[in-house]
Amino acid sequence: MVATDELATGAARVVGTKAVAVGTAESSVCGVVPAVVVSPEDIDGVSETLRWAHGRRLAVVPAGASTKLEWGSVPPRIDLLLSTRRLDAVLEHRHGDLTATVQAGASLRQVNNRLRRQDQWLPLDAAYPDCATIGGIVATNDAGPRRHRYGAPRDLILGVTFARADGEVASAGGIVVKNVAGYDLSKLLTGSLGSLGVILEATFKLTPAPPTSRTVVASDLESSMVGRAVSAITASQLTPSALEVQGPPFSLLARFETVQDASERQAEETVGLWRRCGAEPQVFTGAAEVERWKAHHDMLWCRAGDVFRVGLLPTDVPDLLCRFEALLGRHGLDGYLAGRAGTGVLYTRVGTDPAASKLVVETLRSVLTPRGGHVVLLRGSPELRATVSAWGPLGDAAWVMDAVKRQFDPNAILSPGRWPLGEAQV
Amino acid sequence: METRFLKALRAVVGNTGIVEDHADRLTYESDALTYLRTVPGVVVLPSTVRQVQDIVRLCHAAGVPFVARGHGTGLSGGAMPAEDGVLIVLTRLNRILDIDPANLRITVQPGVTNLDVSRRVAPFGLYYAPDPSSQQVCSIGGNVAENSGGAHCLKYGFTVHHVLGLEVVLADGTLAKFGGPVVDTPGFDLVGALVGSEGTLAIVTQVVLRLLRIPEEVRTLLAAFDSTDSAGAAVSGIIAAGIVPSAVEMMDRLTIEAVEAAVQPNFPKAEAVLIVEIDGPAAEVTDLFSRVEAICRDSGSSEIRVAADIDERARFWSGRKAAFAAMGRVSPHYYVQDGVIPRTKLPEVLRRIRVLEQSSGLRIGNVFHAGDGNLHPLICYDASVEGQAALAAEVGSEILRYCVEAGGSITGEHGVGADKVAHMPKMFSEVDLDTMQRLRCAFDPYGLCNPKKIFPTPRLCGEVPGPYRVHPAERAGLAERF
Structure with a gap:
């Protein structure tokens, strides 16, 4: 193990003293305090930091807003917490093309505020949307209720620029919605928990912001009723953007986001379907609806x-x-x-x-x-x-994952212990 | 090929599963990109997954390259055989293994035809969304290899968005499963990495697909314009209005003439036609469709036809889907290009193509997925005229340059294959290409699986640092080797 002050001095030589801080309880991950927190101000800074860390085989954990750093297994030691928070620009919103390129440190909230100017959005409602960063959302492939309609980050990402473990900056994919040139490494990096590279920029496919929304809520359902009510929706031609269960006692929420006439009619139809299942559904809209969804988020995550x-x-x-x-x-x-x-x-x-x-x-x-x-x-x-194991059984894909990890991170410096096989290796 | 090796292959697939005669092997020398040809050393047609494993094991042991082939409809030479290699034809693995309508899943073997999936699940009110123009004949395995798109991908995404799980034979013959009917399998998204890898990482032997409910309402219109510019303006207008149709297709005059000659869809005589399709809940479709009509009219459409019924919609689509083949009616030979641009750059790039048409003297038909900026210029030439084939290829390259300069891609759905290997450096740096090939090294360190495709310079995988050891996951009982 390298001494903290030696690491701090070394990092400061690479990215400047302003970008380096000694780790504290506040920056700890499930009790593991990083020796040093490095927050480079640009891509070169991230690249140089990695180059330096790679040669010295330091344990580097990339981080955004640190809302999901303990997801999966936890690194046993963190030499550098490499923060992408200062890379927070919305680089380009090509509204005519329904795409946007953003830096990893930008928060989902910040990105969507910007996209809303053109009545578009990135239809992800990941956990902690006010602070969660794009980099973190991609690294965890975290998607909220709207996944039902829009998919997860892996379905919306079109291209990625990332720093490899050795500091080289590489890109894959592109900025257009359709593209099959080369391997789609953006999918590989999505959900890899910072163990294959440090995400710097990502390009996403966007959607027009829906003009209206209605949510139908059925409360106090027996678990068997939940099944019937869910299949009533999935067997119909309704197109909810979210279909959520919560409890116990169990409730169901179905959200319809489209033009007014269609969201109203679909909500009405859902009320009818769910009544036939024995429920007494209510329709929410406006502030009450927003409040209902916030409560749904907070009940789980806060x-x-x-x-x-x-x-x-x-x-x-x-x-x-x-x-x-x-x-x-x-x-x-x-x-x-x-x-x-x-x-x-x-x-x-x-x-x-x-x-x-x-x-x-x-x-x-x-x-x-x-x-x-x-x-x-x-x-x-x-x-x-x-x-308990954080991951459970991995099946025969584990061998290939191990080979991929070795290729992308031969010195095993990135998020050691954080990815599925890492748990077994440390 | 070595007699002993051939004998071992024959022992695996039997006499009816092997093609050794030179004349018979010629059938397999190319995929649908016929100008790139290599006669395979031997062709095998396994009928079980076990046979695929055994064939690959033999290749691995002997260091013989192998290429997987589905129905051979690829347009980039992705299934072009390796010289002195084994061509593994997967058409006999054509069973639908499981249909699970309640979970909207189907499990199929790679040789199942794209359209057969939708046909088989139609009684449940379901369908499979990706619809390449070749969907009547192309195989799901090929779709997975190429990450195939199609006209309706604008709203519903590509193959990669509809594949949940894969069973594959790795380059050493080992069988592995990635993903599955359940989403978010722990670990790396190897399904996402494999779809679109053009058969260079592994051979797919089973695919779990996601199905969609057939929408309540579908409405389709055909709008005629007096220029591709005004048709392009209509496309921009639709997107700007916050509408994502399920499909927006454009064809120019030369293509319209060709399809009229071939399949008589009765398109209006115009410089450009758009086909726009909206689907979803009835109330949503009614609202959006009337707005699309208004936008087309405001952009100067001279004639708008709304498909009155399923038959008329099918006729609109027959015109569009027959476009490539129809070019044969107006030109002895043609070269299909596949490039992508940000859709806002459509007018600019089309103008450049028109200038190129004049300067080269070759006619260029344009048919494309306008909604997602995927161009398919059809470059007409006559191979019997000295130098014209080469000129057509040059024109094709030039168009790709326009696409890359506009911020787009050298391929939207046909793949890099053997055809566009030399164009990869236009889009990607050396570091990018080296990084991508690390994935390949992880899957296929000896480079036997569909070699010489995608990448201009193969990366030497070398030894990964660290001695081989029993994997801790194996020790912990988390994984086992097959």
Whole structure:
């Protein structure tokens, strides 16, 4: 291990003293305090920092707003927390082409404020949208409720510029919506948790901002009713932008964002479908609707507790709700679940008792693994992390992932321990 | 090829699964880009995944290159065989393995035809969105290799947005699964990396596709314009109004003449026609469609026809989808180019193409996915005239230069293949290309899987630092080798 002051002096020689700070509890990742936080002001600064770190085999963890740095497994040691926060420009909004190129450190909020000037937006509603950065959202492939209609970051990204582990700056993809020249490394980097490169800029396909919105909410549903109400929507020709479940007690939310006539009619039709399932749905619009969605976000992300991401077939959702509710009841646990009922991505939040969280994750894994599902730890204490795998089984793709990692990061300096196989390697 | 090697292949696929005779092998010397040809050393037609694995294992052991081929409709020479290599034809892997309408998933083998997927799921009110013009014959495996697009990709995205999982045979014959019916599989998005890799990373043996519900309403119009500029202005107007149609296609006069001669879709005589299609919930379609009509009229459209029924819509589309083949009616030979520009640069690039048409003396028909800026100039030439074929290729290169200068791409959907290898440095730096090839080195360190495609200079993969060791994941029981 290299001494902190030696690292700070070395980094300052590379990017200047103003861009270097000693790590503090505030910049720690799940209890791991970085030796030094480096915040270069431009791409060259990131590149030079990496070049220097690569030669010395320092443990480098790229970071944006640090809202999701503990997702997955946690690096056991951080020599440099490499912040892209100062690279925060919206470089180009080509509104006629419905594309935009932005730097990694720009927040989603900032980007969408800019795009709204032309009635367009990047239709992602990732967790912590006020501060989460584009780089972090791409690195975690984090998508919120609107994923149902618009997809995840990997579906919207068109091109990427990133710094390799050795500091070389490379690009892949492009700025046009259609392009098959060369390997699409933007997809490979999306969701790679900073373990293959440091994302510097990304180009996205945009959508026109929807003129109106309506949300239908059905509350106090039995888990079996949730299944019927969800299939009533997915078997229809309705086109919700979001179809969310939350609870227990379980509620369903279906959002329609389109021209007024169409959002009204689709909301009405949903009310009819859900009444036939035995629910008493309500329609929200305007400020009340915005408030309803904010509460939906905050209930999951802004309360204390261990959080897991659960992937499963959409038709397995009702069974999972049932099991989750029973598990909480049987062990007297406090827990909450929310997510994409139509896509098959749920998030569970339980208390901070490691034993209880372990029980939940192991129970869910035992049910879902044989059915092709998975449970990934996003937020949890070091005690919990010591007892359960953050990722669960990886299957035979693990070999190829390992080979890819070795090619892109031969000295193993980027986000060591953070990517799936990293957990087993440290 | 070596007799012992051929004998081993024959043992794998049997006498009915191997093509050794030179005349028979000639059938496979090119894909739909017929000017690039190489006769394969041997052709094998495996009928099981296990056979694919065994063939690749033999190639791996003997250091023999291999190329996977689907239905051979590719337009970039991506399936052009390797000299003295094995051509692995996947047409016999053509089973639909599972249909799961409730989860909107289907699992197919690579030899299944694109259109067959939609046909098979139509009774459930579902369809498969990517619709390349060759969809009646092209294979899903080929679609995965090329990340195929089509007219309706403007709204619904490309193959990569509709593939959830892949089973592949790696370059050493190992079988691996990436992704699956469940989204967000932990780890790197190897599905995203593999789709569009043009068969250079692995051989796909199974594909899980996402299906869509057939929309409630579809409306299609055909608008005639007296110039490509005003048709282009209509496209910009539609996008600026916040409307994303499911398709916006443009054809110019030469192409219209050609398709009239070939399939008689009864298009109006005009300098340019647009086909615009809007789909979705009825109320949304009604609103947006009337606005699209108004925009076309305001941009100077001389005639707007709205498809009255399914048959008329099919006729509009038959004209568009037959465009490439129809060029044969007006020219003995033609070269299909595939380039992309930001759609706002359409008028500027079309003007440059027109100047080029005059200076080269070769007629150029333009048919393209106007909504996403994907141009398909059809360069007409007569191969019997000395030098014209070479001139056509030169004109094609020049158009690609315009695309790159406008901020676009050298290929939107046909791929780099063998055809555009030399153009890659126009778009990407040496570092970019080196970085991309690291992916290739991870998958295929010996460069046996569809060699000499995409990249102008192969990267020597070398040894990855660190001694080989038993993988910790294996030790921890997280993964096992097959």
